[in-house]
Amino acid sequence: MKIEKDQILQALSKVQDPLTGRDIVSTGRIRSLDVEDTLVKCTLLYTENLSQQQKSSLHFACISAVEQNFPGAQMHVHLETQLRQGDQPRSILPQVREIIAVGSGKGGVGKSTVSVNLALALKEQGLRVGILDADLYGPSIPKMLGLEGMRPKIKDVHGKAKIVPLEAFGMPVISMGFIVDADQAVVLRGPRLAGILKQFLQDCLWPDLDILIIDLPPGTGDIQLTLVQTVPLTGAVLVTTPQQVAVADAIKAMNMFRLPSIDVPILGVVENMSWFTPAELPENRYYLFGQGAGKQLAEMGEAELLGQIPIIQSVMEGGENGVPAVVNQETDGREVERWMSLGRSLMKQVEIRNATKDPTRIVGIKS
Ligand SMILES: Nc1ncnc2c1ncn2[C@@H]1O[C@H](COP(=O)(O)OP(=O)(O)O)[C@@H](O)[C@H]1O
Ligand SMILES: [Mg+2]
Known part of the structure; x- marks a missing residue:
C-alpha cells in the first residue's frame, strides 16, 4: 500500500480544530507531515493553551482519521507548543500568515472579480482576510467594494506615518486607487508604483490576518518584482479565461513565478468566464470562449485547476x-457555493504547499 501525503491531508481535514471549530488542515495546524511506507508522522503546532482533554481528543481524532482510512497505517502524532528556532516571524508583516498573489497574463480576465469574491468566500469560512490592490493601471477594487473616492487615514505611530486600511464587509482593504487618481496613474512610472506597493506592505497598519490577497497588475513587471523582493509569498493564483490566446499570456505570467531565482509556488488556476447559462435554460452551458485553457494552464504549472466560474450577470453587476x-443576499445559492468551493480548494493547496515545501524566500536585490 502506497500512501500519499495529500491523501493523509485529506483524511486529517476531517479532524476538528478545537480552537476554531474548523478543521486542523485549513487552519494551518500541520507543522510537518512525513510518510514512510505505512508509518505516518505528523506534528501539529499549537502555541495557544490547550486543555489536557483537548489535547488527548485531538490526538485520538488524528489517529482514528488516518487509521480508519488506511487500515494497516501507523499514525504518530506529536503536539508541538513552541515556535522553533528558524520559525522566526517574518520581518515585514509577521502578523499575516499567508500572502497570496493573484495574477494574470492579460487585463479584463476577471482577476479583480476573482480576488474580491474569493477573499469574501474565505472570510465567510471564518478566516481573517485582507485585500491589497496593487493594480494601478486598472484599480477596480475600490469600486467593487463600494469604497470609490475614499482615502485611507494616516496615523502617527512612534513618529512614523502609517496608512490605515479602509474596511469593506469586515475586510481591511488598501488600493493604489485610494492614493492615485486613475488618469494620473498612467503617467506614473514603474519605480514610483513599486514605491507605493512597498509602502502598502511596510507602512500599512494591517491587523492579524490569516490571508492577505494581493491583486496584481496583469503580466510581469516592476510590481511583481518588487513584491517578491519585499515579502515571501505563500504562492500565486493565476486567473485566465478559456481562450487559447489568453493562455499564451498567462503562461508568461506563470513562468515568472516559477523562475528558479524567484521560486514562488503556483497554488492553482482559476478559469473565469468558463461558460454562459441563460436564466431561462438553467441546464444549458454555452462555451462562448472555448474550453480547456484553465486545465491546460494548470497542467503546465504542475498545479490544480481550483475552479471554473461561469459568466453570470450578478457577478458583473456586483x-x-x-x-x-x-x-449579495440576492445571489443564487449555487453561485455562492461555487466561490466557497474555490476558497476551500485554495486553502487545501495552501496546506499541501506548506506541508511539502519550504517557506518562500524573499528574492535578493542585485545592485
Ligand atoms: N464571471 C463573470 N461573470 C460576469 N462578468 C464578469 C465575470 N468576471 C468578470 N466580469 C466582469 O468583467 C470585467 C473585467 O473584470 P475585472 O475583474 O475587472 O478584470 P481584471 O481585474 O482582470 O482586469 C468587469 O466588468 C467584471 O464585472
Ligand atoms: Mg483588475
Whole structure:
C-alpha cells in the first residue's frame, strides 16, 4: 500500500480544530507531515493553551482519521507548543500568515472579480482576510467594494506615518486607487508604483490576518518584482479565461513565478468566464470562449485547476454596484457555493504547499 501525503491531508481535514471549530488542515495546524511506507508522522503546532482533554481528543481524532482510512497505517502524532528556532516571524508583516498573489497574463480576465469574491468566500469560512490592490493601471477594487473616492487615514505611530486600511464587509482593504487618481496613474512610472506597493506592505497598519490577497497588475513587471523582493509569498493564483490566446499570456505570467531565482509556488488556476447559462435554460452551458485553457494552464504549472466560474450577470453587476456576488443576499445559492468551493480548494493547496515545501524566500536585490 502506497500512501500519499495529500491523501493523509485529506483524511486529517476531517479532524476538528478545537480552537476554531474548523478543521486542523485549513487552519494551518500541520507543522510537518512525513510518510514512510505505512508509518505516518505528523506534528501539529499549537502555541495557544490547550486543555489536557483537548489535547488527548485531538490526538485520538488524528489517529482514528488516518487509521480508519488506511487500515494497516501507523499514525504518530506529536503536539508541538513552541515556535522553533528558524520559525522566526517574518520581518515585514509577521502578523499575516499567508500572502497570496493573484495574477494574470492579460487585463479584463476577471482577476479583480476573482480576488474580491474569493477573499469574501474565505472570510465567510471564518478566516481573517485582507485585500491589497496593487493594480494601478486598472484599480477596480475600490469600486467593487463600494469604497470609490475614499482615502485611507494616516496615523502617527512612534513618529512614523502609517496608512490605515479602509474596511469593506469586515475586510481591511488598501488600493493604489485610494492614493492615485486613475488618469494620473498612467503617467506614473514603474519605480514610483513599486514605491507605493512597498509602502502598502511596510507602512500599512494591517491587523492579524490569516490571508492577505494581493491583486496584481496583469503580466510581469516592476510590481511583481518588487513584491517578491519585499515579502515571501505563500504562492500565486493565476486567473485566465478559456481562450487559447489568453493562455499564451498567462503562461508568461506563470513562468515568472516559477523562475528558479524567484521560486514562488503556483497554488492553482482559476478559469473565469468558463461558460454562459441563460436564466431561462438553467441546464444549458454555452462555451462562448472555448474550453480547456484553465486545465491546460494548470497542467503546465504542475498545479490544480481550483475552479471554473461561469459568466453570470450578478457577478458583473456586483462589480458595478459595490456589493460583490458572494455577499449579495440576492445571489443564487449555487453561485455562492461555487466561490466557497474555490476558497476551500485554495486553502487545501495552501496546506499541501506548506506541508511539502519550504517557506518562500524573499528574492535578493542585485545592485
Ligand atoms: N464571471 C463573470 N461573470 C460576469 N462578468 C464578469 C465575470 N468576471 C468578470 N466580469 C466582469 O468583467 C470585467 C473585467 O473584470 P475585472 O475583474 O475587472 O478584470 P481584471 O481585474 O482582470 O482586469 C468587469 O466588468 C467584471 O464585472
Ligand atoms: Mg483588475
